[in-house]
Amino acid sequence: MNRTLRIALLLLWVELGILLILLPWSDWWNVNYFLRYSGFAMLIQNAYIRGAISGLGVINVLLAVQGFRNRTLPVAART
Numbered sequence: 001m002n003r004t005l006r007i008a009l010l011l012l013w014v015e016l017g018i019l020l021i022l023l024p025w026s027d028w029w030n031v032n033y034f035l036r037y038s039g040f041a042m043l044i045q046n047a048y049i050r051g052a053i054s055g056l057g058v059i060n061v062l063l064a065v066q067g068f069r070n071r072t073l074p075v076a077a078r079t
Contacts, residue, residue: 006067013064020057024050 023029029050035041043049 010064010067013060013067017057017060017062017064020060021054022057024053 030045034044
């Protein structure tokens with residue numbers, strides 16, 4: 001994989017993970033279109049659901065950090 005593409009993807013994963021960590025606890029989360037439906041509003045405002053979404057963000061950031069650490073070796077170094 002191209003080095004520039006790999007770095008861009010890993011930075012995207014980190015950015016998405018940080019967004020998933022912070023977004024459920026922000027004010028923007030409470031003011032959105034889907035809160036008009038009462039059943040979905042109770043589900044989306046539940047602290048456990050917010051924590052689960054933040055947990056997915058943490059996993060996403062950890063996988064991105066793991067991707068930064070584990071780079072594949074060039075073909076010449078493998079032989």
